[in-house]
């Protein structure tokens with residue numbers, strides 16, 4: 001308990017699986033929690049996945065359970081479209097300045113989508129990584145929390161158009177909503193800022209951005225997802241062709257001094273999972289996985305072993321040297337097989353680059369004295385003050401189960417600061 005008899009307040013930055021878990025655990029142990037997320041929805045990258053390894057269940061099930069706990073918690077305040085600008089002060093007494101962007105849609109929204117019919121403006125759908133468009137007023141995804149539309153202020157002409165306002169039967173649209181600055185006193189801060197995908201267009205020899213049928217692993221998650229741009233049908237972006245053969249290129253830019261030095265630890269399992277997506281939809285499709293080493297730690301080794309048994313899945317140990325696409329959209333992937341030393345050239349319909357996780361670190365938050373990171377940009381556990389904490393992929397690249405365990409542990413540390 002604090003001196004005034006009240007439990008303290010924890011600020012959680014980032015509403016992915018790590019931040020959500022930390023917020024729920026800290027609040028259920030008695031702390032007040034403010035959860036700040038820059039997107040208009042919670043869930044982070046996990047919300048973009050089609051299925052989770054190793055169980056292959058849709059992440060929306062687990063997320064929905066968490067969202068319900070957040071909805072019914074009297075101690076969690078959730079600020080979406082928000083970013084922490086700076087944190088000042090010292091142990092037990094921090095002041096956080098938060099900038100909250102306007103949603104232009106209030107809580108009366110029932111997600112009936114009448115506004116979408118009226119809206120004349122289209123924008124690129126960033127949730128689906130640019131594969132498709134939404135209207136300027138949109139629901140980020142079908143299970144979004146909050147289940148509330150949002151207007152992209154960057155493209156909406158506002159009251160000059162205003163067609164969505166009379167279309168809404170619930171008077172939920174407020175085109176004059178303004179940004180606000182929120183100041184908070186908190187006793188502990190948890191960074192759960194997670195990761196962004198490595199920008200694949202930087203990898204010169206792999207053709208992303210030049211060849212439409214070279215996609216990234218995160219794009220593959222959206223293609224395979226029932227809520228994705230193709231309704232879950234995995235097909236070639238250039239012409240919608242069904243997949244007869246596909247190549248996964250592991251360590252695309254990772255473990256490479258020129259790009260991303262570290263191993264992200266989850267990309268091998270990600271591609272093995274995606275190989276299964278393909279094989280489920282196309283029982284005759286050939287799958288090639290080009291790898292340096294397959295990293296499937298602990299019990300995830302079983303997932304690798306089961307996928308490897310599939311006779312249509314071929315693993316080739318070799319770093320891909322070049323990818324080319326012809327005028328019909330067919331690709332050739334060239335590598336040297338490190339086990340046979342022979343040159344391999346596989347012709348495929350689609351290439352998936354297994355790009356790694358770039359840490360978001362402090363997430364642009366100004367902190368007195370700064371935050372410590374390791375050589376790759378992940379936040380370390382040894383910060384200047386013990387109540388400045390990090391959880392999940394902000395700390396190291398890892399899978400969901402580890403993030404959840406980690407966030408629970410970190411919430412308990414924050415609890416200690418709130419009780420002192």
Ligand SMILES: Cc1cc2nc3c(=O)[nH]c(=O)nc-3n(C[C@H](O)[C@H](O)[C@H](O)COP(=O)(O)OP(=O)(O)OC[C@H]3O[C@@H](n4cnc5c(N)ncnc54)[C@H](O)[C@@H]3O)c2cc1C
Nearest residue numbers: 014016017018038044045052053194195363392393399400
């Ligand atoms: C292709 C691929 C497939 C994968 N498949 C699986 C799988 O099947 N199973 C599995 O266990 N793992 C999988 N993973 C790993 C999984 O995505 C991560 O473990 C998980 O996303 C980590 O969650 P997180 O909350 O730490 O980070 P994130 O999911 O990145 O969430 C961080 C959140 O913080 C927000 N944020 C960032 N900066 C700020 C800021 N400054 N202010 C406010 N908010 C901010 C972000 O918007 C985001 O919502 C996969 C990874 C990849 C690349």
